[in-house]
Amino acid sequence: MSDSTVILDAPAIQRSLTRIAHEIAERNEQDREVVLVGIPLGGDHLAARLAKLLAGIWKHEVPFGILDTTMHRDDLDQRPAPTMHPTDIPFDVNGKTVVLVDDVLFSGRTTRAAMDALNDFGRPKRIQLAVLVDRGHRELPIKADFVGKNVPTALDEKISLLLTESGAAQDQVVVKRK
Amino acid sequence: MSWTKKHLLDVESLTVAEIMTVLDTARSFKAVGRRAIKKVPALRGKTVVNLFVEPSTRTRTSFELAAIRLSADVINFSAEASSFKKGETLKDTAKNLEALNADFIIIRHSASGAAHFLARALDAHVINAGDGAHEHPTQALLDTFTILEKKGRVAGLNVTILGDILYSRVARSDIWALTKLGANVTLCGPATLVPKAFEQMGCRVTYDVDEAIRDADIINLLRIQHERQRKTMFPSLGEYTNLYGLTKARLARTRPDALIMHPGPINRGVEIDSEVADCGRSVILEQVTNGLAVRMAVLFLVNGGKAPAELSAA
Numbered sequence: 001m002s003d004s005t006v007i008l009d010a011p012a013i014q015r016s017l018t019r020i021a022h023e024i025a026e027r028n029e030q031d032r033e034v035v036l037v038g039i040p041l042g043g044d045h046l047a048a049r050l051a052k053l054l055a056g057i058w059k060h061e062v063p064f065g066i067l068d069t070t071m072h073r074d075d076l077d078q079r080p081a082p083t084m085h086p087t088d089i090p091f092d093v094n095g096k097t098v099v100l101v102d103d104v105l106f107s108g109r110t111t112r113a114a115m116d117a118l119n120d121f122g123r124p125k126r127i128q129l130a131v132l133v134d135r136g137h138r139e140l141p142i143k144a145d146f147v148g149k150n151v152p153t154a155l156d157e158k159i160s161l162l163l164t165e166s167g168a169a170q171d172q173v174v175v176k177r178k
Numbered sequence: 179m180s181w182t183k184k185h186l187l188d189v190e191s192l193t194v195a196e197i198m199t200v201l202d203t204a205r206s207f208k209a210v211g212r213r214a215i216k217k218v219p220a221l222r223g224k225t226v227v228n229l230f231v232e233p234s235t236r237t238r239t240s241f242e243l244a245a246i247r248l249s250a251d252v253i254n255f256s257a258e259a260s261s262f263k264k265g266e267t268l269k270d271t272a273k274n275l276e277a278l279n280a281d282f283i284i285i286r287h288s289a290s291g292a293a294h295f296l297a298r299a300l301d302a303h304v305i306n307a308g309d310g311a312h313e314h315p316t317q318a319l320l321d322t323f324t325i326l327e328k329k330g331r332v333a334g335l336n337v338t339i340l341g342d343i344l345y346s347r348v349a350r351s352d353i354w355a356l357t358k359l360g361a362n363v364t365l366c367g368p369a370t371l372v373p374k375a376f377e378q379m380g381c382r383v384t385y386d387v388d389e390a391i392r393d394a395d396i397i398n399l400l401r402i403q404h405e406r407q408r409k410t411m412f413p414s415l416g417e418y419t420n421l422y423g424l425t426k427a428r429l430a431r432t433r434p435d436a437l438i439m440h441p442g443p444i445n446r447g448v449e450i451d452s453e454v455a456d457c458g459r460s461v462i463l464e465q466v467t468n469g470l471a472v473r474m475a476v477l478f479l480v481n482g483g484k485a486p487a488e489l490s491a492a
Contacts, residue, residue, distance in 0.1 A: 071218035081482030084206035120215040
């Protein structure tokens with residue numbers, strides 16, 4: 001029997017993203033230097049939504065892209081080949097403040113892979129990390145700059161997200177216990 | 179994602195889902211080729227051996243570059259300058275390469291089944307880069323990738339393969355891949371090189387070239403494999419060109435959106451007119467670009483280890 005709890009519903013997700021957008025704006029005075037890069041699956045939708053929120057705050061378009069981390073994973077020969085997703089970074093990252101956006105921060109290994117992958121596109125001035133959920137259990141020295149919700153979890157629990165690019169009423173974040 | 183195979187030996191044993199997995203993965207790798215930094219660390223620390231017992235430039239270079247772009251180390255091994263000259267068997271040569279901790283062996287050999295034989299004898303991943311007249315799986319996958327990219331679909335398309343079918347491993351792999359994905363495949367060429375028996379593979383055989391190319395969405399030309407033919411299969415190259423060569427005049431009788439493909443190397447003025455090879459409907463060079471992406475995808479996929487469940491069960 002799996003036991004699942006909704007930890008964020010659609011309005012709560014929207015409030016978290018709005019707060020993160022304001023925190024990004026507060027932290028980065030050079031607003032023209034900020035670009036968002038989402039990590040699929042999940043982070044790409046969140047990056048698009050954060051870009052829209054930031055555009056509302058800064059009154060100008062905020063570029064966002066998608067970065068697949070599959071080719072930079074550290075476990076490629078320990079598992080069947082993972083599914084790849086498109087990468088699309090339609091801007092120059094050199095000298096920019098890149099805010100990496102992911103849905104869940106767990107071991108930190110995806111973030112590590114993302115930072116390596118980003119280096120192939122140039123040398124950002126700085127990289128920041130925004131996540132909707134931080135569930136703990138880090139295996140690498142990585143910490144998020146912007147967190148939607150801290151959720152203490154057990155290792156055998158699974159966090160699943162139902163997210164849409166524009167944000168819909170059925171969006172939610174669920175913790176499932178096996 | 180559905181790829182659990184350790185080797186890529188043929189297209190015959192691939193499922194539709196596996197073929198689509200290779201093509202989807204190749205799309206991501208094609209995008210890597212357009213970046214300023216065209217290299218990813220997916221195979222860092224792995225060793226790839228190109229064991230080419232039969233000459234090849236394009237396929238070997240493509241595999242070599244694919245391995246390099248995945249950050250693997252590559253050794254090229256050619257028949258001319260090797261221990262085969264000293265009488266060593268294929269198995270012993272491959273075992274020796276494996277003893278040097280090669281992780282991947284990419285084999286091209288004039289004997290059909292050479293790749294399957296090595297896969298049974300070795301622990302390394304084996305990729306078939308062409309075995310005799312049997313199969314050339316990565317060529318079929320890159321052909322399918324090119325068709326899918328250009329036409330948006332494979333199912334329902336009319337694909338005509340024209341030329342030396344009998345001695346062509348490309349033809350066999352293409353037929354498997356295309357019929358699995360639902361294309362209507364027509365084979366055409368001199369009767370000596372296009373046996374009726376090929377209809378058992380689910381394609382149509384015709385000897386009327388104008389009829390074969392009239393409704394084709396794709397015309398895939400194959401080279402006459404002089405080196406594999408044991409005796410003269412047709413009177414002369416000139417006659418072959420007259421009867422089966424894709425000339426400008428013949429091209430005018432095809433559909434205006436029909437694409438011209440060729441696995442290379444092309445023999446200008448034999449199976450294809452120079453002007454046809456260079457025309458806007460020819461995707462021959464794009465096939466080469468796509469071949470690199472497909473080979474990166476294949477190396478990446480076969481590298482995948484066991485699933486955690488399998489590891490703990492072992």
